[in-house]
Amino acid sequence: MNNYFITQKPYSIQDRKESKTIDLVNKGLRFLKTGLHIKQQDTSVDMNTVEQRINYYHLIDSVIAYNVPGEVIELGCFTGQCAILFEKVIEQNGSDKKLHLFDSFHVPFTFKGNVEEELKENFRLAGLKQPIIHKGDFKDTLPNELPEGIAFVHIDCGFGGDKYAHRDVMLHCFESIYPRMAKNAVCILMDYYDPEENAQGIDINPGVKLAFDIFFKDKPEKIVALFGEMYNHAYFRKM
Numbered sequence: 001m002n003n004y005f006i007t008q009k010p011y012s013i014q015d016r017k018e019s020k021t022i023d024l025v026n027k028g029l030r031f032l033k034t035g036l037h038i039k040q041q042d043t044s045v046d047m048n049t050v051e052q053r054i055n056y057y058h059l060i061d062s063v064i065a066y067n068v069p070g071e072v073i074e075l076g077c078f079t080g081q082c083a084i085l086f087e088k089v090i091e092q093n094g095s096d097k098k099l100h101l102f103d104s105f106h107v108p109f110t111f112k113g114n115v116e117e118e119l120k121e122n123f124r125l126a127g128l129k130q131p132i133i134h135k136g137d138f139k140d141t142l143p144n145e146l147p148e149g150i151a152f153v154h155i156d157c158g159f160g161g162d163k164y165a166h167r168d169v170m171l172h173c174f175e176s177i178y179p180r181m182a183k184n185a186v187c188i189l190m191d192y193y194d195p196e197e198n199a200q201g202i203d204i205n206p207g208v209k210l211a212f213d214i215f216f217k218d219k220p221e222k223i224v225a226l227f228g229e230m231y232n233h234a235y236f237r238k239m
C-alpha cells in the first residue's frame with residue numbers, strides 16, 4: 001500500500017465506518033439548500049488524522065530527499081500508528097535511516113493487551129523492518145539512548161493530564177533532542193495548539209506550547225502551525 005492517507009489496517013486500528021444516517025441527513029440538508037454539511041468522523045484511526053498523516057509524509061520525505069544526516073526518532077509511539085508510516089517512507093525511499101522508538105509502554109486502563117507486542121505485530125503485518133525500541137520512562141532513556149544524530153523527530157507523549165507535568169516531560173525531551181538535531185532536521189510536536197494560529201480543534205495538551213515557549217525563548221527556530229483537522233500539531237526546522 002503506497003497511499004499513506006487512506007487509512008487501512010494495520011495503518012489504522014479498525015476499518016473505517018461510514019454512517020448511512022449521516023449520508024441521509026446530508027442529502028436532506030443539500031436538498032433544502034441549507035449550505036450545511038455534517039462531517040463524518042474518521043473512525044479508523046484514533047492517534048492521528050488523515051490531514052496529519054499528509055503533513056508527516058511530506059516532512060519526513062523532505063529530510064530524506066535533502067539528505068539531512070541522522071536517524072528518525074519518535075518519543076511516544078504507543079502501538080505505532082505514526083511509526084509505521086515513518087518506517088514506510090524510509091523503506092520506500094531506500095534510505096538507510098534507522099527508526100528509534102521511545103516509550104514506557106505503560107498500558108492505559110482503556111487498553112486490553114500488550115502495547116509493545118501490538119506495536120511489533122503492526123510492523124510485521126505491514127511487512128516493515130522492526131524498529132529499534134527503547135523501553136522505559138524518558139527520564140531514564142533520554143538522552144543516553146538517543147543516536148548521535150537526529151534528522152527527524154516526532155514528539156507525541158500527551159496524556160491529557162496535568163499540563164505542568166506534561167510541560168516538564170516536554171522540556172526534558174527538548175533538552176535531550178535539540179543538541180543532536182542536524183541542521184535542517186525536522187521536529188513535529190503533536191498537540192501544539194496556539195489559538196492565534198490553529199483555526200480549529202481543541203487544546204488537549206497545553207503543556208506542549210508551554211514547554212516550547214520556555215525552551216525556544218532564546219533560540220532562533222520558529223514554530224509553524226500545521227492544519228490537522230480535529231487534532232493540532234506544528235513543527236520547527238533546526239537552524
Ligand SMILES: C[S@@+](CC[C@H](N)C(=O)[O-])C[C@H]1O[C@@H](n2cnc3c(N)ncnc32)[C@H](O)[C@@H]1O
Nearest residue numbers: 047076077078080081082103104137138156157
Ligand atoms: C498519545 S500516545 C502516542 C501515540 C503514537 N504516536 C501513535 O502514533 O500511536 C502517548 C505515548 O507516550 C508515552 N509516554 C508518555 N509519557 C512518557 C514518558 N515520560 N516516558 C515514556 N513514555 C511516555 C505513553 O506511554 C504513550 O504510549
